[in-house]
Amino acid sequence: MDGKVRATLADVAAAAGVSKMTASRALRGAGDVSQKSIEKVRQAAREVGYVGNHLASSLSGRRSDLIGVVVPSVANIVFAEVLSGIAEAIEGSTMQPVFGVTDYGPEKEYGVIRNILSWNPAGLIVTGLDQSADAKRLLKEADIPVVQIMDVDGTPVDGCVGVSHYAAGKAMAEALVKMGRTRFAYVGCGLDTDTRAKKRLAGFTEALLHLGLNLVTTRIGEGRSTVKAGRELTSEVLADWPELDCIYYSNDDLAAGGAFHCIAAGIAVPETLTLAGFNGLDFIESLPTRIITSRTPRREIGKTAALFILEANDKKRQEEGRFLEFTPVIEFGN
Amino acid sequence: MDGKVRATLADVAAAAGVSKMTASRALRGAGDVSQKSIEKVRQAAREVGYVGNHLASSLSGRRSDLIGVVVPSVANIVFAEVLSGIAEAIEGSTMQPVFGVTDYGPEKEYGVIRNILSWNPAGLIVTGLDQSADAKRLLKEADIPVVQIMDVDGTPVDGCVGVSHYAAGKAMAEALVKMGRTRFAYVGCGLDTDTRAKKRLAGFTEALLHLGLNLVTTRIGEGRSTVKAGRELTSEVLADWPELDCIYYSNDDLAAGGAFHCIAAGIAVPETLTLAGFNGLDFIESLPTRIITSRTPRREIGKTAALFILEANDKKRQEEGRFLEFTPVIEFGN
DNA sequence: TTTGGTATCGATACCGGCACCGATACGTTT
DNA sequence: AAACGTATCGGTGCCGGTATCGATACCAAA
Structure with missing residues (x-):
């Protein structure tokens, strides 16, 4: 032109x-x-x-229209839905999300946070409460609204939106025992890096203990949580412990794999074996077998976190960090 | 401090x-x-x-370390995996992805592209080849590497990485006919906005015609493609046309819903009814029933697109827009 | 000693906006 | 007529870096 x-x-x-x-x-x-x-x-x-030119206006106006988002993975539908909620919240504003992926690595998380901060974002959304000390210092000194999401079991740096994974694990154990289950296995993947799954497991075993029960066995897989891994791990654990009447998985993907194994192996679910997961993924309700799960409002968490940041930017006064805890609903299918 | x-x-x-x-x-x-x-x-x-301060250096050095990414949705695992591939490609570089969501709306797409361009990104990755004329003008005049992804059926503005959806639909029809199927239904969702699904359907019917066959019926659902919708639509279409021996879905989510319906209804898959989808989602292979699908390299597409942009930024000379077509592999399960 | 080349460094001028404050025009009040 | 208020506008100076080019020092070559 x-x-x-x-x-x-x-x-x-x-x-x-x-x-x-x-x-x-x-x-x-x-x-x-x-x-x-x-x-x-x-x-x-x-x-x-x-x-x-947003660069120029942001540099000049000492506040950018960028919202930083740090997630452990985007290939996981859970975080993709969080992103979706964030995108929904900032729709209409001039804000734009810029994201970084940590692959569940603390050092990488530090680098990503640092890198994103250098864009002078208007706010930062990070996953979880368990960053390294260095990373937390970065967040504290950043002087912008920070919202930690997904988890509330711990001390947030500033704002916080999420669920208590400890309580979720506990509630699930209690619900399953109430259904008459007594011989439990736990099946999970990547527990060494997934601190939230670890908290659920802690709550779960704690509650069992309280009710005079114990996990019969625990099986932790390598690598990422996938449907395939769930199917394989379920097959293995049932071969070793055929007397199980309930398996608690670290999430729905694994649980769905377990369901597929049971269908293929002709195991009656939930009569003979009850399966429980976590997240409440949409496809669970369409499964031909009933899986019990804790539904978490992933999209709402993302949306709320983004709204916290938008609000904090509107008002001059730096308010107290806002806090919102959602309570996961246990769904029994039907 | x-x-x-x-x-x-x-x-x-x-x-x-x-x-x-x-x-x-x-x-x-x-x-x-x-x-x-x-x-x-x-x-x-x-x-x-x-x-x-990336803002300052980008403004001064007239080239930012931002890569713009425009996708129709992030809640869809397919695009989440594309993002994941992009994140993988730029890992180690100082690049950061900034993304916008269009919700399959052309006007919104224009706005998002415009907004992202105002960040002076080093490059832009946009989904599909079918932007509005205005949007295409924006892309052409942007004077940065632009890569259109997912689709190759059309004329790219600059670079292009994807698959031919027309050819994929055609290949699937030929494979299914070769298996002896003759009474086909098509089940899809959101066809009015999903131009790539429309191309697959066009290729599919074209190929059938060529082989002397026709679709028995077509059922287009409202709203988003979900497992739940797939289950419901399948139930409906089978009620009307019990003689069907094959259903081609607009994607794997719907096809999985179909599989769940068949399991619940006791229909033998693939003997009585063959189900075919598109995308090759990971969980398909763990399903207790066999679904046929075209596997697309989503992560590779994202990765390649990001690499195109990194390369284009390295060399001064603005090369010809690079082009890469992947051929989806039909997977029959096993 | 003079010349020339190389390595290292700094002053200046921007990049493209926005904040701040002063200037101007015009109608109103006294 | 003088003084004043309001609405509208523009000049200047940064924001925090980088490109450019010239300055300086030092050593080798002539």
Whole structure:
């Protein structure tokens, strides 16, 4: 169109016959501009194809329109839904999410947080409460709203939205015992890095103990939690312990794998063997067998966290870090 | 630590007893600095806790370390895996992905692209080849590497990585006919907005026609593609057309729902009824019934697209837009 | 000694916006 | 007519880096 490079505010101002400042004010709806000027500037902006430059305005206005999001993985549908909730919340605003993936690695998490902070984001959403001490210091000194999500078992740096995994594990144990189950196995994957799954397991065994019961066995797989792993681990654990009447999985993916094994092996679920997972993934309810699960409001968590940040940016005063705990609902299927 | 605000390059320079320029060069490994200065500056940076400011360097260096990513949805595991591939590719570089969600809306897509462009990204990855004319103009004039992903049926603006959905639909039809299927139904969701699903359907019916066959019926659901919708639609379509021996779904989620219906209804799959989907989602192979699917390399697509952009940024010369077509592999399960 | 080359460094001028404050125009009050 | 208030606008100076080019020091070559 105009040859080389993108139009700047100066081009718009020149085309409209006003100063840069007036053009700037007109375009972003700041006061002190006549209606006539506003229209002239808008028209000029359209003509030259002005797009604006967030980098410049963020640098100048010492507050960017970027929201940093740090998650352990995006290939996991749970975090994808969190992202989706965040995207929903900032829809309409000029905010844009920029994300980093930690692969459940604390050192990598530190690097990602550092990197994202260097974009001067308006706020930061990070997964979990168990960052390294260095990372927490970074978050504390950042002087922007920080929201830690998914977990509430611990001390948040600032804001916090999530569920108590410890309580979720406990509640599930109690529900299963109430159903008459007594011979439990636990099947999980990647427990060494997934601190939240560990908290659920702790709550689960604690509650069992309280009821005079114990886990018959525990089987921890290598690698990521997948349906396939769940199917294999279930097959293995049942071969060793055929007397089990209930398996608690670290999440729904594994539990679904267990369900598939049972269908293939002709095991009656939930009569002979009861399966329980965590998350309440949507497809669970369409499964041909009943899986018990704790439904977590993943999208709401993302949405709420983003809203916390939007709010904190609106009001000058830096409020106390906001806190919201959701309680997972146990779904028995039907 | 130092009281109010983050340390800047000037602080580092002062602490190291050199000029801003020398500090800048030392920290980013540009030449023309003595080893001694480099160490002094590094030490000083560590002491004052320097984090850098991407906004400033991007504005100054007229090239940012941001990669824009535009996807129709993140709640869909397919695009989540694409993001995962992108994250993997830029791991180690200073690049950071910033993403926008279009919800399959062309106007919203235009807005998102515009918004992301205003961050002066180093490159842009957008889903599909079927943007609005306005959006395409934006992409063309952006003067940065643009990679359109997932689809190759059409004319890319610049780079392109994906699969031919038309060919995938065709290949699936041919494979199913070869297996002896003759009475086909098509079940899909959201066809009005999902242009790639539409291309698969076109290829599928075209191939059937070529083989002297026709779709017995087509059932298009409202809303998003979910396992639940697949189960319901399958139940409905089988009630109306019990003679069907094959259903082609717009994707694997729906097909899995179909499989669950068949398990619950006691229909022999694949003997009585063959089910075919699209995507090759991981959990398909663990299903207790065999579903046929076209496996697409989603993570590779994301990774390759990001690599295209990294490459284009390395070399000064703006090369021809790069192009890579993957061929989906039909998996019959086993 | 003079010349020339290389390695190292710093001053200056931006990048593209926005905050701040002063200037101007015009209508109103006294 | 003088003084004042309000609405509208523009100049200047940064935000925190980097590109560019010139300056300086030091050593080898002529």
